Amino acid sequence: MLRRILASNRFITLIAVVGTFIGSSALIVYEAFVIGETLLDIVRTGDVSPKAAKIFAVGLIEAVDVFLIAIALYIISLGLYALFVDDKLPLPRWLHIEDLDDLKGHLVSVIIAVLAVLFLREAVAWDGSRDLLSFGAALALVIVALTFYLHRMGGRGGHEDP
Secondary structure: OHHHHHHHHHHHHHHHHHHHHHHHHHHHHHHHHHHHHHHHHHHHHOOOOHHHHHHHHHHHHHHHHHHHHHHHHHHHHHHHHHHHOOOOOOOOHHHOOOOHHHHHHHHHHHHHHHHHHHHHHHHHHOOOOOOHHHHHHHHHHHHHHHHHHHHHOOOOOOOOOO
């Protein structure tokens, strides 16, 4: 009886699957609207200057950051679904998830990309008032630590490609 209850309780993860999927979709749609509104503002104001271009570039970099976070949520959604509900879910080869270590590996890879985009945004928006070198060094240390973690896992989850 307890075995049956525990086996069927794995579907409780559907709450996390649906929540992360909805969160991912909402972020993508929201950020698409933000980009659209920004483009409309540019057309309305007609401001074609280096300063306006820099502001627009920073906005687009921030959008990429939000999209990467949305992708991380989507990968978590797919991974949890594949791990707990349906392991026959057709996924691209690069997204093959066999265990939680695989899922963590994919997530860490996206986090590294988010941190790189975060530094890019700060570098483009840099006005000389902040210590960009210290910020970059701190991010680099985190990225090195995460890369070391991925390497220790053997790539993604310790599974070698055939």
